Amino acid sequence: MQNEAGTAIVNIRREARRRGWVQVQLADGRQLRLPESLAAGLHRGAVLGEEQIRSLEARGQQERGFQHALQLLARRPRSEAEIRQRLRKRELPAEVQEAVIGRLAQLGYLDDEAFARAWVENRLAFRPRGRSMLRYELRQKGVSEETIQKALADFDEERALQLAAHKGARKYRGQAWQTFRQRLTGYLARRGFPYAIIPSAVRRAWEATVGAQEESEE
Numbered sequence: 001m002q003n004e005a006g007t008a009i010v011n012i013r014r015e016a017r018r019r020g021w022v023q024v025q026l027a028d029g030r031q032l033r034l035p036e037s038l039a040a041g042l043h044r045g046a047v048l049g050e051e052q053i054r055s056l057e058a059r060g061q062q063e064r065g066f067q068h069a070l071q072l073l074a075r076r077p078r079s080e081a082e083i084r085q086r087l088r089k090r091e092l093p094a095e096v097q098e099a100v101i102g103r104l105a106q107l108g109y110l111d112d113e114a115f116a117r118a119w120v121e122n123r124l125a126f127r128p129r130g131r132s133m134l135r136y137e138l139r140q141k142g143v144s145e146e147t148i149q150k151a152l153a154d155f156d157e158e159r160a161l162q163l164a165a166h167k168g169a170r171k172y173r174g175q176a177w178q179t180f181r182q183r184l185t186g187y188l189a190r191r192g193f194p195y196a197i198i199p200s201a202v203r204r205a206w207e208a209t210v211g212a213q214e215e216s217e218e
Contacts, residue, residue, distance in 0.1 A: 006049040009042060026053070034060040058096060065092050065100040073109055077118055080110050081142020116143050116151035128164035131157050133192020161193050161201045169205040180206055 011025040015033070022039045024032040026048070034042075038059055042048075048056070068090065069083050080101065087097045104110040116138055123129045129137070131152055138148045168187040172180045181202055188198045 006047040007053065009044055009046050009048065012039065012042060012044060024056075032056055032060055033064070035063050038063070058093070058099075061092055061096045062099045062103075065090065065096060066103055069100060069104055070109070073104075077115050079112050079115050079138075079141040079143050080105075083110060085142075112143050112147050113150060115141075116147050120151050120155060124160055124163070128160040128167065128191065130160065130188075130192030130194065131155055132194075136192070157193070158197070161188065161197060162204075164188055164191055164193065165201040165205040166208075169209050173209050177206060180209075 007030070008027045009024055010027050011023075013023055013025075014036075015021040015023055020036050022034055022036055024034060024039060024042060026032070030053070032053070034056060038056065065087050069087065072078055072083065072086060083104065084097065084101065087100060092100075101110065119138060119141070120134055123134060123137075134152060134155070135148055138151065139145075143151075165184065165188060168184050169180075171187070172183050175183070184202050184205060185198055188201065189195060193201075
């Protein structure tokens with residue numbers, strides 16, 4: 001039933017594939033997807049005005065966008081730009097996207113400064129990179145230049161180089177010096193370390209590798 005006062009609800013049913021959500025079918029064929037908490041006061045036969053329908057639709061979209069963002073963040077930390085990109089792919093209205101971003105930021109789930117610091121720390125621990133490569137990666141994530149500068153303010157590139165050289169040296173262990181030098185140099189250069197500081201790191205890695213080999217042969 002639809003009249004000047006509004007549109008009637010003809011059916012409410014739970015979504016089979018999404019727990020905690022319902023589909024509200026309106027007399028004019030429109031369908032609202034809402035969390036159960038938002039649909040708690042609705043029932044079959046109730047008449048909704050256009051303003052109420054628009055509000056419910058927007059709130060339902062916001063909740064879907066918010067839950068989607070939480071799923072993404074549960075897999076790994078993400079920058080604000082990454083979350084915005086994923087929300088755009090879901091073709092949510094701009095105002096809904098902004099509401100989701102605001103809610104995430106308010107709850108502390110979106111913080112580009114914390115994200116950038118964590119990115120640098122994670123790389124140092126597991127996949128060491130040079131300053132230029134880290135800057136490039138964070139730019140690709142949509143992090144602002146100012147935030148990147150803060151994240152890299154205390155970055156110890158010499159330490160990162162030492163860790164990367166140690167990891168790379170294990171791959172080329174047992175090879176002749178020239179081959180070792182060429183391959184490890186390329187390995188470190190691809191990870192964004194300046195050429196000026198690579199040779200000494202390669203030499204130290206070689207000496208450590210040779211020393212380890214000699215000890216194991218004794």
